[in-house]
Every structure is written in C-alpha cells, then in structure tokens.
Amino acid sequence: MLTIPFLRDFKEEALKRLNLKNFTNHSLIDEILGLDDERRLVQKENDDTLAAMNQIAKEVGSLFKIGKAQEANVLKEKNAELKEKSRILAEKLELLKEQIQVRLVEIPNAPHLSVPAGRTAADNLIVASSGQMPQLPANALPHWDLISKYDLVDFELGNKVTGAGFPFYKGKGARLQRALINFFLDQAIAAGYQEVQPPLLVNEASAYGTGQLPDKEAQMYTVGLDNLYLIPTAEVPVTNIYRDRILQENELPVKNVAYSNCFRREAGSWGKHVRGLNRLHQFDKVEIVQIAHPDTSYEVLEEMRAHVAQLLDRLELPYRVVKLCGGDMSFASALTYDFEVYSAAQQMWLEVSSVSNFEGFQANRMKLRIKDKNGQIQQAHTLNGSALALPRIVAALLENNQTEEGINIPQVLHQYTGFEKI
C-alpha cells in the first residue's frame, strides 16, 4: 500500500499518478490525511499521559522505599485517574488507526508516470515485437486438436478426477512440460537467480503481504479448515520470504527463482477464449522475483524484461511486449510489461508473462525495508515476472511448429525433452 507520508508530502504527484489508474476518489485521500492528523493529536495526548504515569510510578516506588506510604497512596489515586484517561485515548487511537488502515488498503498502487493512460487492454502500448510469424497451412489445427491427435494432455481425465481446468499431461506432453520447467530454471540460475522451492499453501499474512488479500480473495482456492490459501503464483511465498525483514544494502539485489504449480479459481471466465490450455485452474509457472533498491528498481525491471525476451527468442516464438495502460494494470503494480506470444492456429496473442515493478507497495505491506550504507532505513522495491507460464507456451509451440510429419520441438529443448519431434 501507499504510505501516509507519500500521500501527505507528495499529494499532487500521488493524485496525478493515481489518475492514470482511473482512481479519482480524491476525497478518500483527504479523509485519510484528516484521520491521520487526528491520530497524531490523540497519540501525543496519550503519550503525554503515559509519560506522567511513568513518572508517578517511579515516585511511588521511591516513596515506599523510604517509608512514606501515605504520600505514595495519594499518588496512586492520581495514577488511577490518568490510567482511565489513557484507556479512553488508547481506544480512540486504535479506532483511528483502523479507520485509516481500512481506507488505505483501498488505494491502488500509484503507476509510474510513464504508464499510458487508458481503461482497457485496447489502450495498452506495444513497445516491442520480435520473431517470425509462422505461415501455417489452411488446415492447421489449434492446440486442443493437436493435443488429442498426439495424446499429450487429457482434459476428460482431469474432469473425472478433479474438475474442469485440471488436466492430466501424458507421455510426451508431460515430458515437454518438464523440459520447459528445467530449461526456464536453468536459464534463470545462469542469470544469477537462486532457485527456491516454495510451499504451495500460504497463510493469511502472506496473502496479504503481496496484495492478494483483501481484495482478490475470490481468485484463490482456500483451505478453510487450516485457514490457508493455495498460491495463485510463486510470487506470494517467494516474496514473503522477506516479510518483516530489514535487508542490508549489500545483500541487494535479491534474486530468486521458483518453479511452482499455480492455482486460480478464475471465477467468471468461460467461453472459447479459455479453451484448451488457454486458461486453467492449475498450471505450472517459473517465476523470477527480485528485491531491489529504489534507485535501481527500474533498471532491474528492464533486466527482467530482457531475461523473459531472451527465453522467448530461444524458443523461437514470435512475441510482442505490451506496456499496460493504467486501467489494465493490477492493483499492486506500478509498471507492468506483458509478454504475448502468437499462437498461430488460434490466430491469437496469448499472455505468457507479466513483469512488474511494485515499487514499495508490497514492501510496505510486509514491512520489508533496506538499511543503506549510512544506516538509514528506507523502502525496498519488489519486482517479479513469469519466466515463464507453461500452458500457453505449450499451446503456441504445438500450433506454430506443426507439420505434416509431426510437431517440431525447438532446438534448445532437445537436450531436455530427449526427442526432437512429437
């Protein structure tokens, strides 16, 4: 979340940036600042009361020590009054803090000033594109047909065992997935990321820390009995490693990569754009996460973007990079690049990666900070990106590389798949 000092001291900038996300509830911010002014007054009064009480308690102690019990008893009564006063003030203070908090979490992250204004995906900015658009014959098959033709993924079986959106991968389909996972992990490790294997279930504090709670609760599967959430992305556990931590500046940048299953309820999604592998309730993803100094986080973002681009280049997939407009960005992000690959048989661009800088938005929530070389505490910036999400990559690979003789596997994967053709 945004901090009150930012909203107070850089109000004009905050409003300008929030406008990019079509957040125009300026009165909410005024309300927060008003409540905070009140909070400071009440806190000051309570602190003064407590200080007086502490003073009296000390005096009572020394009076008893020298045997002046009567004088001590007078002071004790005085303290009883102060205690009641402080109790009321403390209650008021808690209430104010709560009111501030409730309002603060409703404010999305302020986008970077370079973010294009806009409301929908149509307003996004294509900032790069790369790769050869495949020329497929007229009878080319979409990946869901290729999947049945070569028996790579079994949706029916998933329906039976679990439900829609939980497919089984079989034979070469399973092997291809495993190959991609290993390829992505190896590439990230080569780029300096440390591999971690995170838990797939997280607690409430973690879901809150990265911003899934409170507003995106419906997106996650819950384990009610134990009050846990299935992760929608490895970003959640991996970023929360650093919750409640103060990192030394020389520990930066922190670079972690994790492969995980991801679970998303995707409530309200249906229709042919979710066919086949386009949208699933459970899927695999390799995620890169960095924690960076505020001065360099946008360089880090570009570095991550380049990493993702390079993966797609090696997979020989045509793609474009989209800078999301304010209206299409997530609540928590300050700047997001989406990577879309062209799935030639569907003739659709499929989002396979989202690379974002959250600036201090997540860090504030999870109390992650940096101590710089002067001993000053400051905000940390968190970033993450898919590198990459598997199902749509598989879809594009199958569709784009289909031939009369079978499906060609890109060269970089041969050593991982053990076969060159399906």
Added chain:
RNA sequence: GGAGAGAUGGCAGAGUGGUUGAAUGCGGCGGUCUCGAAAACCGUUGUUCUACUAUCGUGGAACCGGGGGUUCGAAUCCCCCUCUCUCCGCCA
C-alpha cells in the same frame, strides 16, 4: 494425536515486580597502535510512532513470540493463542 520443556536484541545467553531497551560474550561499526594487517585496548551498536528542530539532534511513547489481565509500576505474576524443542504414537 499423547506427555513435558521452552520462546529475551544480528547471534549466543543472563535477568522472576521498581531508573532494564534490557547484564555478559560473539558479531558489526568507529578509533588508538601498525608501513599494512592481526592481536590488544577504548568507544559505539535495534525498530516503530511522535513533539520540537533548517540540519546534526534533543525529548516523549511503545516493543523481551502474539493477544488480553493483575498492579501505582510487568521481560518478570495470571489467562488465551501461536510456534519451537524433547519423548511416545503414526508416517513419505
């Protein structure tokens, strides 16, 4: 799941009602010494909120797993929760 023990600062570890934000050691930082380093010695060493201050800073409040209670006063006493360890059971 059953029984017991415990949770203190970056780490180790004292502290069982009164200047204790907390002894001591280690680590970290600064200095003396040295050509330099080590050793030794000296000093320093958390976080959050807040008032005053141009700044350095000074003062106040809170924090000894989390929450509540007793008391003039709680790291210290009481209650609840969470977690960790040991033993037993179960088990990939």
